Amino acid sequence: MKPPVAVSGLGCRCAAGDTLGACMESLRLGQRHPVPPVRLHTNHPAPFPVFEVLGFEHPPELLRTSALLLAAAREALRDAGLDEGALGDLRVGVCVGTTVGCALSDEPFCRAFREGQDPNLAPLERVLQNNPAGVLARTFGLGGPCQNVVNACSSGTDAIGLGASWIQAGLCDVVLAGGADELSRITLNGFIALKIVDPGPCRPFDLERRGLNLGEGAAVLVLESEASLLRRRGRARGRVLGYGAACDAHHQTAPHPEGAGLRRAILDALHRAGVEGSELAFVNAHGTGTPDNDRVEGRVFADLLPGIPFFSTKGHTGHTLGAAGAIEAAFTLASLEAGWVPASAGFQTPDPEIGSQPTGRVQTVTGRAALSTSLAFGGNNAAVVFGVAP
Amino acid sequence: MSAWIHGLGVVGGFGCGRAALEEALAQGRVQPQSLAVPTGQGIVELPAYRADTSPLERFVPKRALRRVDGFARMALLGACLALEDAGLAPAGNAGTGLILASGQGATGSTLGLLDSFFEAGDACASPIHFANSLHNAAAAHLAILLGADGPCITLSQGPRSMAGALLTARLWLEEGRVSQVLVGCVEELSEVMGYAWLKTHGTLLVPGEGAVFFLLKSTPEGARAELGAVELGADSGVWLPRGASHTQIYGSGPMTPGFDVAAACILLQGQIHCLAEEPGEGFGAVTLLPPL
Numbered sequence: 001m002k003p004p005v006a007v008s009g010l011g012c013r014c015a016a017g018d019t020l021g022a023c024m025e026s027l028r029l030g031q032r033h034p035v036p037p038v039r040l041h042t043n044h045p046a047p048f049p050v051f052e053v054l055g056f057e058h059p060p061e062l063l064r065t066s067a068l069l070l071a072a073a074r075e076a077l078r079d080a081g082l083d084e085g086a087l088g089d090l091r092v093g094v095c096v097g098t099t100v101g102c103a104l105s106d107e108p109f110c111r112a113f114r115e116g117q118d119p120n121l122a123p124l125e126r127v128l129q130n131n132p133a134g135v136l137a138r139t140f141g142l143g144g145p146c147q148n149v150v151n152a153c154s155s156g157t158d159a160i161g162l163g164a165s166w167i168q169a170g171l172c173d174v175v176l177a178g179g180a181d182e183l184s185r186i187t188l189n190g191f192i193a194l195k196i197v198d199p200g201p202c203r204p205f206d207l208e209r210r211g212l213n214l215g216e217g218a219a220v221l222v223l224e225s226e227a228s229l230l231r232r233r234g235r236a237r238g239r240v241l242g243y244g245a246a247c248d249a250h251h252q253t254a255p256h257p258e259g260a261g262l263r264r265a266i267l268d269a270l271h272r273a274g275v276e277g278s279e280l281a282f283v284n285a286h287g288t289g290t291p292d293n294d295r296v297e298g299r300v301f302a303d304l305l306p307g308i309p310f311f312s313t314k315g316h317t318g319h320t321l322g323a324a325g326a327i328e329a330a331f332t333l334a335s336l337e338a339g340w341v342p343a344s345a346g347f348q349t350p351d352p353e354i355g356s357q358p359t360g361r362v363q364t365v366t367g368r369a370a371l372s373t374s375l376a377f378g379g380n381n382a383a384v385v386f387g388v389a390p
Numbered sequence: 391m392s393a394w395i396h397g398l399g400v401v402g403g404f405g406c407g408r409a410a411l412e413e414a415l416a417q418g419r420v421q422p423q424s425l426a427v428p429t430g431q432g433i434v435e436l437p438a439y440r441a442d443t444s445p446l447e448r449f450v451p452k453r454a455l456r457r458v459d460g461f462a463r464m465a466l467l468g469a470c471l472a473l474e475d476a477g478l479a480p481a482g483n484a485g486t487g488l489i490l491a492s493g494q495g496a497t498g499s500t501l502g503l504l505d506s507f508f509e510a511g512d513a514c515a516s517p518i519h520f521a522n523s524l525h526n527a528a529a530a531h532l533a534i535l536l537g538a539d540g541p542c543i544t545l546s547q548g549p550r551s552m553a554g555a556l557l558t559a560r561l562w563l564e565e566g567r568v569s570q571v572l573v574g575c576v577e578e579l580s581e582v583m584g585y586a587w588l589k590t591h592g593t594l595l596v597p598g599e600g601a602v603f604f605l606l607k608s609t610p611e612g613a614r615a616e617l618g619a620v621e622l623g624a625d626s627g628v629w630l631p632r633g634a635s636h637t638q639i640y641g642s643g644p645m646t647p648g649f650d651v652a653a654a655c656i657l658l659q660g661q662i663h664c665l666a667e668e669p670g671e672g673f674g675a676v677t678l679l680p681p682l
Contacts, residue, residue: 102495103500104583107504110582111504113585114508116430118430118431121589124586133547142624144624146622147554151542151544152526158543165558165561169561190515190523192515193520194517245542246542247488247542249539260539264539377524377530378527378529378530379534379542
């Protein structure tokens, strides 16, 4: 079994708050702000609410996705006590989950191309040169491995798992691992076409749930080797204890009805963590608010982890796609430290088909380990167990 | 722990399968095909190494391919050929891991999705094109059609994507997450990428598309090659001798590093290094060694 990997810094920027601390306060107070999109314009008969990061300015040469990531990374580095300018002295890798951040889908360019014009390539080059992981590596002058994980909605969790492997394999002293995604018209139209967007605020695990709300944001975890922590007298806020992943191999856009892949991912993560399910303080669920996801996920929890409190934070953040796993990882560690979990925003009425129900109010928790789960298009499932010191 | 290459599957402008690439390497040159690229001045025939995926019907029933786009078909054919090369069937691969790398993704389906709402409004976006436009859609098609239910991940980092995928495969084997893993890269010359190529390089440099897949195991018996060091970083320096690139066989562009590793695997008579480098961005280096 591989040793745990220290998490020495956390940063988060999303619709729930400009910092991780602000996000946790929003979660504690049950505040949420799904609103019609401000930056995006669609011609659907009625606007679908989204969780947008309002008032976020960034240099035009940067993709919004990469700028959000950079903001979260800077917060995480400050939290870790790592000086940006000194990172070049360490072997630092970057592993980032995203969807929009690697998509060559600039609308004005493609429209002009389709209209038979000769569009300038600058928009495509901007995407290629501004992939999120590359931006972090370039901005901070990092010399280690640099990787974007484009595994749809489990990307952020997978990036953390992969980054932890780099530390365990001795490839890096530090890995900036996380996820980032911005709201995109293309993604919004795509999810609406699949008929899994709630026209109102999302209601994860609720009997009346009708789908997800899209969101945007980023989170970064500073993963660090024990030797590096010791050398610079840093402190670990928590640890990645175990990561597991498995594919349903069942359907392109729907989860396996019995959650076959999710079960294997959770069991593998627990096994690698050396933690029994009954020892978990809580589960931070994927909980998108779509009928299929929540039914499958809730049933798996009822079966594998009976009695363990679980919740979804997507009622506060929206579904931030490639960022979701990273944002939820940051919330998981912060909740473990604080000893409380939020109410699952949007949940009111239990669904008898699920057989389990999320937290209905802020509640205290005990235990030193917690699980965060992600499910994704393509049948990907990822689970990561975090721990904090007793 | 070492990782061993047991199967190689390739499809590109040289044809389909290990033998086709081996023959092309022996001949030293393949005549490129072409891609019709729409421009403001009309259609331009861009010389290009194109991948023909019709041999896929040998492995997968045509009906099962109805919703599988061209990008995923190349990936699927490469993966099936790698399994066949390793003596395995293209079905029932429970526990097998999947790692797919692509710098550009399914640009054809992405443009198809955009077309659907350019033509008929946002409410008419195509759900099939949306699902296929996601970077990890091809890996999902592979997982479903090959019955591969181990961990599955899609990675993207320009021309270094293949090296990143091989590094991940090695880690998965070392960590005991899988006993075998299909790892490969795919790049598609869609109309829009053909246009981008034409604007950047003209018709002198010939681009290529295709797929390269390897079946990796942690055991050496029957292996075709050993996967040696895989390194990713900011600056390669001058320490690593570079292996040959055979662009007159499979073309230039983002797919070249993947084909370079495949060619090295075939030509292997000693230690070979393959290097993908983006000045100012970083490098990916793969070392291949002969089997025991």
